[in-house]
Amino acid sequence: MRRGYYFGWLIVLLALFTCSDASSQTVNQELSNIFNELWKLDVNRLSPGTHYNISLQGKAGYIPQGSTSAVDHASFPLFTSVDEAKLNSITTYARFMKLLDNYERSTGVAERVTAEEVTENNSFLDAILETAVMKRAHRYLIGKGKSRSDQRRFKNQLNSMWFRLYHRDRNGGEDSSGFEHVFVGETKFGREIMGLHNWVQFYLQEKQEILDYKGYKARDNDVPNKDDHVLNVQFSWHGLVKPVASAFVxxxxxxxxxxxxxxxxxxxxxxxxxxxxxxxxxxxxxxYRHGRSIGTAYPKLLSSNNRHV
Incomplete structure (x- = not known):
């Protein structure tokens, strides 16, 4: 009798857990719709096998945050080739890459923004605002009452969200921004990699032999595809290891x-x-929000090609 009682409660708890997990995975259809519109408008997206090639190699193992070493399951870089001429021929990429050396890597070290860097930020924003992708995003935000129709105000809004400096380490000066964290990467107290969710920066750091790809991350019996546009990976950077990072490619x-x-x-x-x-x-x-600015932002891959990862 007692065994049946406990078994019954176990079934109930499992059902509740399953329902909770399922509800947490409810798809946001409105965001799916607008993001797919933007995906179709992204004419500057590069094609795997044509503009770049990747080599996934082995599956990386578990390591805790703050590690300085990891077993290397990849003998070669993730990016075996990238058409840099193509990158440099596209205005948004060319102006984007000029921003990647504008930051102090370590939190706690105050950023010093030069007039040239301000000009580079503005030039990049001007370039992306001319794309069909950002124009559609702007119209969507106007419709939601989250942005004004005036493009100068929208540019100021983007600048504040992405480039405004703030304190990530309270002991130092203004040492971080949303753009630096997400696209460039930074280190925390010299013990932890933060951010670095951008594939172009990943490639450039690999090319300079500053970043070392350790392998892909995936659940058991899952192998990502070399043509995937979203990956979970493990890598070392400046003597530290990021256990898992996710990024668009x-x-x-x-x-x-x-x-x-x-x-x-x-x-x-x-x-x-x-x-x-x-x-x-x-x-x-x-x-993640940091006041009125972005603290971090990234995609987490749940499934691909009908694979559960």
Whole structure:
């Protein structure tokens, strides 16, 4: 009798857990729709096998946050080739890459922004605002009452969200920004890699032999595809190891700026997550708020090509 009683409660608890887990994975259809519109408009997205090639190699193992070493399951870089002429021929990429050396890597070290760097920020924003991707994102935000129709005001809004400096380490000066964290990467107290969710920066750091790809991350019996546009990976950078990082691959900087801007501006929560279906992927989109600016933003791969990962 007692065994049956406990077994019955076990079934109830399992059912509740399953329902809770399922509800947490409810797809946000509105965001899925607008993100897929932006995906189709992203004419500057590079094609795997044509504009770049990757070598996934082995599956990386578990390591705790703050580790300085990891077993290397990849003998070669993730990016075996990238058409740099193509990158440099596209205005948004070319201006984006000029921003990647504008930051102090370590938190606690105050950023010093030069007049030249301000000009580079403005030039990049001007370039992405001319793309169909960002124009559509702007119209969507106007419709939601989250942005004004005046493009100068929208540019100021983007600048504040992404480039305004703030304190990540309270012991130092203004040492971080949303753009630096998400697209460039930074280190915390010299013990932890933070951010660095951009594929172009990943490639450039690999090319300079500063970043070392350790292997892909996936659940048991799952192997990502070399043509995937979203990956979970493990890597070392400046003597530290990031246990797992997720990033889009091949997409344009304006696409990433657009989707994370939408997610940020359409929510007031400190942490915003949304499950979306984007092309052939199911993703959990994550944005952390740092006051009126972006703290971090990244995609978390849930499934691809009907694979549960």
């Amino acid at each position: 091949g997409v344009s900087p304006e696409f990433e700026m657009a989707i994370f801007t939408i997610l940020f501006l359409t929510s007031t929560e400190k942490t915003t997550t949304a499950v979306v279906n984007l092309d052939e992927y199911q993703l959990e989109m994550v944005v």
